[in-house]
Amino acid sequence: MANSKFAYVRSFELPDPLLPSTYIVCRLDGRSFHKFTDVHGFLKPNDERGLGLMDRAAEGVMTELRDVVLAFGESDEFSFLLKKHTTLYNRRESKILSSILSILTAHYVFHWPDFFPETKLQYPPSFDARIVLYPGEQEVRDYFAWRQADTHINNLYNTTFWALVQQGDLTPTAAHAELSGTVSAQKHEILHGRFGVNYNNLPERYRKGSVLVRKPVNKRPRSRQPPPWDGTSGEVEVLHVDVIADEFWEQRPWLLR
Ligand code: DGT
Ligand code: MG
Ligand code: MG
Ligand code: MG
Ligand code: MG
DSSP, rough: TTSTTTTTGGSSSSSBOOOOEEEEEEEEHHHTTHHHHHHHOOOOOOOOOHHHHHHHHHHHHHHHHHTTEEEEEEEEEEEEEOTTOOOOOGGGGHHHHHHHHHHHHHHHHHTTHHHHHOOOOOOOOEEEEEEEEOOSSHHHOOOOOOOOHHHHHHHHHHHHHHHHHTTSSSOOHHHHHEEEEEEEEHHHHHHHHHHHHOOOGSOHHHHHHHHEOOOOOSOOOSSOOOOOOOOOOOOOEEOOOOSHHHHHHOOOGGOOO
């Protein structure tokens, strides 16, 4: 029916290509997860099940879209990095964004019972998404450093806040007041001095977030040349490691190639 008299409407569909040779980052965030986590009884400040489910859903995105080479998640959000020269959907923004968004959402709902066997979903969760283009390696590294620094700041605050409320019997208002204007060191001191908690011993998942990459395949041990591998095949692994320092990136040069 290509030439029906209606087909002209197609010309209203405008192209939306993303600039070539730039890094595409897509960030998803749970819509009103303040309410969603409340209704579903997530543990505060961190619910292992909820974070594990987000990781599982992000793994689903990487399994279905091989050009996604790196993902970083914390709280109700996940960021996905595509290969610099990806030709996925001819780099059409709406196609890339909507696919990542719907794959993650579908996996989140599909795998819900594996992570929350006792809790029935009360209503369908949803996410929003945006795509940001970055021109160079430095900006990409700084983007992921920014998200991981955010993880750390939020987690230190939330951990201290909930210790004051749950163990210190402060009201939320009083806990807020107590923490207002405090710097990192003071929060560490409250945790350690009053609750005997050494922040640095808390699980890495809470402090560093989740980093998903693929394990190199056929990596020749001790070979002088880096393996001719582009990060798009093989098994996805979930790590809780530092992405701010050089080491993570130096060990995985394919991420930014
Ligand atoms: P939005 O993103 O503007 O639609 O609104 P929210 O409510 O999703 O706000 P956002 O994304 O800034 O904050 C994430 C919320 O999700 C925040 O209220 C805390 C909650 N949340 C995330 N992870 C956990 C968790 O592991 N346990 C609990 N109890 N809450 C969590
Ligand atoms: Mg949001
Ligand atoms: Mg949210
Ligand atoms: Mg959020
Ligand atoms: Mg179709």
